[in-house]
Amino acid sequence: MLSRRTLLLGPLVVLTAAVAAGCSDQYGGRTEVTGTVKLAGQPLKNGSISFIPLEQQGTQSGAGITDGEYKVPRQYGLKPGKYLVQITAGDGKTPTNEEAGAPGGSTNIVSVDLVPEDWNTKSKKEVTVEPNKTNKLDFEIPNVNPRARRR
Numbered sequence: 001m002l003s004r005r006t007l008l009l010g011p012l013v014v015l016t017a018a019v020a021a022g023c024s025d026q027y028g029g030r031t032e033v034t035g036t037v038k039l040a041g042q043p044l045k046n047g048s049i050s051f052i053p054l055e056q057q058g059t060q061s062g063a064g065i066t067d068g069e070y071k072v073p074r075q076y077g078l079k080p081g082k083y084l085v086q087i088t089a090g091d092g093k094t095p096t097n098e099e100a101g102a103p104g105g106s107t108n109i110v111s112v113d114l115v116p117e118d119w120n121t122k123s124k125k126e127v128t129v130e131p132n133k134t135n136k137l138d139f140e141i142p143n144v145n146p147r148a149r150r151r
Helices: 004-022
Strands: 033-039 046-053 061-066 069-072 081-088 126-129 139-141
Touching (some): 033 061, 081 139
Parallel strands (some): 033 139
Antiparallel strands (some): 033 069, 046 061, 046 081, 061 069, 081 126
């Protein structure tokens, strides 16, 4: 026969185990990252953003930018720590035959990046992702890449 103590503690132990199992982080400490990107004061129409870990966090991620906004959902998000930010956005222009560099032109689109090198290939922009919250990280790129202006 079960004692009164067993009858009372049994359900409590089961409930505690269920709560503990439900509290585990199914995303391994990743957090959602959202924000806006402006280029020369205007929302960046189309582009992409990448976050490259600087502290062996084991997560690298990124997202597309549409109408100046991006979102990295938690399941693909970033673990807390410092990241290098790289932003890119092609101008989407098809080159003229002269620009294509081959007789008769080319079917490849050779795009010039609208974002200056110091925000993409030579970026030194760092951000810190904080634990246990949605990180809203906004970026203001002051100038359009000078090469893109000449086209």
